[in-house]
Amino acid sequence: MFHANVINQLTNWIEDNLQEPLNIKTVASRSGYSPWHLQRMFKSITGYPLASYIRMQRLNNAACELKKSRVTVADVAAKYQFDSQQSFCRAFKKYFATSPSRYRRFSLTNRSSGSTNNQ
Numbered sequence: 001m002f003h004a005n006v007i008n009q010l011t012n013w014i015e016d017n018l019q020e021p022l023n024i025k026t027v028a029s030r031s032g033y034s035p036w037h038l039q040r041m042f043k044s045i046t047g048y049p050l051a052s053y054i055r056m057q058r059l060n061n062a063a064c065e066l067k068k069s070r071v072t073v074a075d076v077a078a079k080y081q082f083d084s085q086q087s088f089c090r091a092f093k094k095y096f097a098t099s100p101s102r103y104r105r106f107s108l109t110n111r112s113s114g115s116t117n118n119q
Helices: 002-016 024-031 035-046 050-068 073-079 085-096 100-118
Strands: none
Touching (some): 002 035, 002 050, 024 035, 035 050, 050 073, 050 085, 050 100, 073 100
């Protein structure tokens, strides 16, 4: 139970710091555990390797931002600590099975047709 609380606090901290550079050393020092032990504990509790969890959260936040704002794809990629727009687009497409631009267009189209139906 104690480990679950530590991981829960750590996931909250990660989610609050997705726009900062996060790596295993940074997160491990925050947790007080060795990188090796933290990774084992994190995966056993969340089901995800730490790096995958961070990437997944960044991609989900980036997707929300693409839906809700007009910020460029390059700016979203930089905000969520991707090395380049290309690496962001590759990761986004792998995770969502569509490019960030198409995702945004589809979201805007659905939002427009949804608001038309509600009027």
